[in-house]
Amino acid sequence: MKKNNIIAIIPARGGSKGIKNKNLLKINNKSLVQIALKNACSANEINDVYISSDSKKILNQAKKFSKVKMHYRDKKSSDDNASSKDVLKSFSKFKKLINKIVVYIQPSTPLKNSRHIDNSIKIFKKQKKNTLISCYKADSDLNEKIFKSFIKEKKNIKPIYKKNALYTNRQNFKEILIPNGAFFIFKITKNFFNNYISYKNSFGYVMNKDEAIDINNYNDFKRAQKNFRKKIKVSKT
Secondary structure (H helix, E strand, O other): OOHHHEEEEEEOOOOOOOOOOHHHOEEOOEEHHHHHHHHHHHOOOOOEEEEEEOOHHHHHHHOOOOOEEEEEOOOOOOOOOOOHHHHHHHHHHHOOOOOOEEEEEOOOOOOOOHHHHHHHHHHHHHHOOOEEEEEEEOOHHHHHHHHOOEEEEOOEEEEOOOHHHHHOOHHHOOOOEEEEEEEEEEEOOOOHHHHOOOHHHEEEEEOOHHHOOOOOOHHHHHHHHHHHHHHHHHHHO
């Protein structure tokens, strides 16, 4: 695929259940939206950058970036139950996406940067995948706990995985990758919205666990602030 077929979409609705106006929270005097826009605009592999929002306040922040184009989202793709699929469906009515690579960059993970985005796109193109999801590796203790976990079913518990998982040695479990919410990459085909995420042809881009803290509450925000400042301090030394 040619470079001009790669576009970034930054979804940033005005409402937020966990934290009010989450996308406008500031770290080092820049909002989460501005940080995401800067990373997308700095990525060499991306040709076009779009901000998708129902908020005029958020869309106005995008005006500071000459490269960024705006997509005003409808109500259906902006409510609390809206998924990334809903956002992309809404966007596809605004701009044709067939045969394009879409990099879906979420503002809630401010510690990712343009290097992560460029590297993941290069891997995506080289491996000829349909879906890439940013992740981090579960440490061996968490890895084991996940495989040995149960779900509550009426008055009983039921293993999530195999029945013998509870008494299986940890070294025999496969490695678990946990999505970190930083970004997704999709190859948009004609049948994309029928299948959406294609796990048969997917890849996990592994990042350091602290590189992509996903902000869902104020504790996450404080951790992100601390790590972001630490990252800047290290880059200056």
